[in-house]
Amino acid sequence: GFITNNERALEELFGDEENNRQAVACLNVMATRIASVFASLREFPFVRFRAARSSLDANTMTTFHDLIPTKLAAGVWDCLMKYKKSVPNFPQTETCELLIIDRTIDQIAPVIHEWTYDAMCHDLLNMEGNKYVHQVPGKNGGPPE
Template identity: 80%
Template sequence: MSYSDSDSSSSYGGGEYKNFKQISRERLLHEMLRSAKTGSSKSTWKVLIMDKLTVKIMSYSCKMADITQEGVSLVEDIHKRRQPLPSMDAIYFIQPTKENVIMFLSDMSGRSPLYKKAFVFFSSPISRELVSHIKKDATVLPRIGALREMNLEYFAIDSQGFVTDNERALEELFCDEENTRKGDACLNVMATRIATVFASLREFPFVRYRAAKSLDAMTMTTFRDLIPTKLAAGVWNHLVKYKQTIENFPQTETCELLILDRSVDQIAPIIHEWTYDAICRDLLNMEGNKYVHEVPSKTGGPPEKKEVLLEEHDSYLA
């Protein structure tokens, strides 16, 4: 699927410096939400529909006030029952899964669609099979205002860092009983999401990794030995496709990506112990960057729950 960049000159390139989180924010607000204001769409306000993952992607980069300013009056979950709003346009920011595509088609097909027009943005590349599935529904096609790949499937946790939300990666890649199918699926997700980081940065890296080395000809190479190789190959395959599908994407290498096993990256565990962020995540039961704790009630009643956000502007990080 082709990719179009509606604001590449202001978001990327040699102009004003923008950190990683700012780039992610501008892509979501300008390239996605603002682009739905153009063309044949005349509606002032729109509905933003997301799934569980894309809600977190959006929340890490944007505030609700940012979204509202771009013309979104309502945010909905694609997997929950929703009220029909046939006079309003909808912006879908979803993963390109079969389940999400079926839900989208259900919303927009037939004589009484939920929304007037749909602007669909996928967080990562969509398969040809799913695109063909969308094209088969003749009632839906005239109601689609945009069908694009955003290639933005990571959490921008701060100005320089991101995570790919693979909480079960350690278990699926390094458990006692090797499961190649689960391991390959996990690596594929990781590779896809890491590649979308470079899609946002408009960088085409040299991908460097440590290849598996057998001690001798009789030693069997295990799945664990091949993890860096498989991950590097997955990232590279996506980057090569970006050269053909993303406008203004570099055609030659511009930076380097190092894929290191923890046994090679020996400094990481030491640096980990020096950071306030790491201490909080080790010692507290956190949900993302949110920590809930109890404080004594001022009225003498039961303790009150208070939410604390761990962010870059937290005074303890200074």
């Protein structure tokens, strides 16, 4: 699994006090760290995110909290564009997908299923014990690099 190692992210993004400067800085750190993982794996993801709920309803005002997935997706995309221009042999087209979602998508899952990064890795990845090996296909579909 991967974490952004930002212990105060929940408080900075969703706390009672709305401090935009801290929240934006937190999102920038998270976006940079997420994009760095993809750059180190030489993967260029198609970034998908959930649209703000209130943007679907003209009568509801959009809050900063509603825009967090959008802002994080934009930050990751901006970092990836910089890597695309500066990192040699970085893919020029999307090679995978990054889904940015929050737990409001499925509110019951944390209750009925263990919701740790370790459990998600075992659910989603082909792991042998506690080990996962990521292989990037070679150029022109050849053997992994």
